[in-house]
Amino acid sequence: xxxxxxxxxxxxxxxxxxxxxxxxAQTLGWLHRAAHGGSLPAQPALAALGFxxxxxxxxxAFGHDAGTAECRLYDAxxxxxxxxxxxxxxxxxxxxxxxxxxxxxxxxxxxALFDARxxxxxx
Numbered sequence: 129x130x131x132x133x134x135x136x137x138x139x140x141x142x143x144x145x146x147x148x149x150x151x152x153a154q155t156l157g158w159l160h161r162a163a164h165g166g167s168l169p170a171q172p173a174l175a176a177l178g179f180x181x182x183x184x185x186x187x188x189a190f191g192h193d194a195g196t197a198e199c200r201l202y203d204a205x206x207x208x209x210x211x212x213x214x215x216x217x218x219x220x221x222x223x224x225x226x227x228x229x230x231x232x233x234x235x236x237x238x239x240a241l242f243d244a245r246x247x248x249x250x251x
Contacts, residue, residue, distance in 0.1 A: 153205050154205060154206060154207075154208075156202065156205065157202050157203065157204075157205035157206025157207075158206050160190055160199075160202035160203070160206065161202070161203060161206050163190065164194050164199065190202065
């Protein structure tokens with residue numbers, strides 16, 4: 129069993145806590161969307177027919193009415209890209225060292241095809 133330094137353990141715990149916050153925030157946004165009915169395409173059609181949405185007890189759990197700033201905030205958190213920054217930033221172009229290493233290997237292999245033959249046999 130290996131012992132990790134306290135800073136590594138603290139860093140790991142903070143990372144797991146941040147991941148849990150992101151997952152729980154998005155889950156809360158989805159629960160809010162389900163409680164308010166989300167942006168279902170059938171709502172205008174049902175309203176035209178005279179159906180109204182009754183105030184369910186779970187709609188009061190969030191403490192606001194539909195269409196307020198809190199409602200828009202919960203809807204924004206429910207989006208899949210709620211992380212404030214990308215989790216992994218990939219480089220746009222390959223580093224020059226990778227290109228140089230692969231180019232050198234290619235040239236060496238190509239030259240080895242012709243260098244594998246010996247000089248012509250002479251008597």
